[in-house]
Amino acid sequence: MKPAPFAYLRPECLQDALEAYADHADDAKILAGGQSLIPLLSMRLAAPTMLIDINRLTELSYVHTDASGVRFGALTRHAQIEHDKRANRAQPLLRKALRSVAHPTIRNRGTTVGSIVHADAAAEMPAVLRLLEGSVTLRSHEGSREVGAEDLFVGPLETSLAAGEIATEIFMPALPAGAGVAFEEISRRRGDYALCGAAAIVQTDPGGAVTSVKTGYLSVSETPLVLDLSDAFDDGELSQTNLTGAGELASAAVQPETDIHATADYRRQLAGVLTKQVIEQAHNHASARTIGGSQ
Amino acid sequence: MSDPTTADTDGETMHHVRLSVNGATYDIEVPARRLLSDAVRQDIGLTGTHVGCEHGVCGACTVLVDGVPMRSCLMFAVSAEGQEVTTVEGLGDADGSLGAVQQAFKDCHGLQCGFCTPGFLTTITACLRDNPDPTREEASEMVAGNLCRCTGYQNIVSAVLRAAELQGAGCATKPEHAAQEAQA
Numbered sequence: 161m162k163p164a165p166f167a168y169l170r171p172e173c174l175q176d177a178l179e180a181y182a183d184h185a186d187d188a189k190i191l192a193g194g195q196s197l198i199p200l201l202s203m204r205l206a207a208p209t210m211l212i213d214i215n216r217l218t219e220l221s222y223v224h225t226d227a228s229g230v231r232f233g234a235l236t237r238h239a240q241i242e243h244d245k246r247a248n249r250a251q252p253l254l255r256k257a258l259r260s261v262a263h264p265t266i267r268n269r270g271t272t273v274g275s276i277v278h279a280d281a282a283a284e285m286p287a288v289l290r291l292l293e294g295s296v297t298l299r300s301h302e303g304s305r306e307v308g309a310e311d312l313f314v315g316p317l318e319t320s321l322a323a324g325e326i327a328t329e330i331f332m333p334a335l336p337a338g339a340g341v342a343f344e345e346i347s348r349r350r351g352d353y354a355l356c357g358a359a360a361i362v363q364t365d366p367g368g369a370v371t372s373v374k375t376g377y378l379s380v381s382e383t384p385l386v387l388d389l390s391d392a393f394d395d396g397e398l399s400q401t402n403l404t405g406a407g408e409l410a411s412a413a414v415q416p417e418t419d420i421h422a423t424a425d426y427r428r429q430l431a432g433v434l435t436k437q438v439i440e441q442a443h444n445h446a447s448a449r450t451i452g453g454s455q
Numbered sequence: 456m457s458d459p460t461t462a463d464t465d466g467e468t469m470h471h472v473r474l475s476v477n478g479a480t481y482d483i484e485v486p487a488r489r490l491l492s493d494a495v496r497q498d499i500g501l502t503g504t505h506v507g508c509e510h511g512v513c514g515a516c517t518v519l520v521d522g523v524p525m526r527s528c529l530m531f532a533v534s535a536e537g538q539e540v541t542t543v544e545g546l547g548d549a550d551g552s553l554g555a556v557q558q559a560f561k562d563c564h565g566l567q568c569g570f571c572t573p574g575f576l577t578t579i580t581a582c583l584r585d586n587p588d589p590t591r592e593e594a595s596e597m598v599a600g601n602l603c604r605c606t607g608y609q610n611i612v613s614a615v616l617r618a619a620e621l622q623g624a625g626c627a628t629k630p631e632h633a634a635q636e637a638q639a
Contacts, residue, residue: 161509165467168487168533191534198529199510202490211487215534263600265517265524265578350599 163201167210174217174299178326182301184210185323191215192234195262195270196278220328225250229294229333234274234326238267250334252445253292253341257284257359260343263351277327279312279319279383282353284345286313287384289330291359291376297329298322313383339363340446342438345378346430348421354379355422356430358410360438364446369396373406373439380414380431387413389439398443406439407432470533476501477545487533492516494532495542503543503573507602514601517574518542524581543573546580555621556580556614565614567605574601579615588619 345357
């Protein structure tokens, strides 16, 4: 099918976009990469009466990295961040997760900010934002505000963005010293939606003991899910016993649903297995960074 | 704010769009909802770009936008204004002979029905520009976002390696090697 008719605006600067969106907040959608929006339009699952195309707002296409973390704009394509060496030195989870976002061709066009505010709990980057406790800058005709990841996702494909607000920037905190990250997902075919995916951030102290373990999940909850599994490692050891305990906690905590691709039970089992894998990998990553002094 | 020339036809606003495709300029009148894939095929008449799933999964409609592979079914023609689009018709050599990737598909029997082939050719052309000497695994990764229901992919992966050979320094080709892989 083809999209239903819509009015089309292509502002040349952010201020024009914000003003247009303020005037049409109820019936307009923002078009950035369009890799999720255009299929929805073509399948007529969405039929906004106006699209505001922000692809000319080159001021929103950047990756800025400093000691605190990585900032990128609403027009920054997935591939730009994936291939940005400074950004991935500061926060290696970005590339680890971005490599699983659809296919390279989709990543050439799709934007990471757009994917995050699309708020699909089966997508990689919303889970990464939640796990890293990043934030999003929202701009409207009236001003600007910052929203933390924990307050952004309110339901399936639903965020706390108010009418007329455009997500202009995402901030992903840098990886602290002594910490490591990992990302894994299982999908039917490479690039498909994950049946289940998991990311981990493991913090170790200078002696190598585990001090904090957090995991994030996709495709097993209505909104991106983050678990604090530190209690499973309260002796500071990355033992098989502790890993098994963490996997069991994760399996019990996720709320997957059955669909034609996998049963809820299978996804629950995957969540447990992936939890163990990503925690172990993130711990190895932390150790390697401590020894190697970088990535 | 950009405001392309508009005219009403059947009640729907039409946009005047100037597209640059394979080095030629085309002026077309399209509604904003016209997908780039449909504009290339219907409004410009270049039917080499194929439309399979029309929601970004199959890869048949892949074109190069400023040299970068993108799904033309996941872009609107109005959005592509000012960018250089390359379709499969633009991959041949200047003298009209097959380009290296096209020749490699022929050599290695990298196609059967040919429906998916334009998307593979554009994708591989761009990928070989970034990585001119891929391993078999990297070649497989290059085509992972394109679906083919005839070949089973082995010959397509062989064609990627053969194209790399054809494009390689001094065309130091090893046709026997490629032909053997094609039969494997």
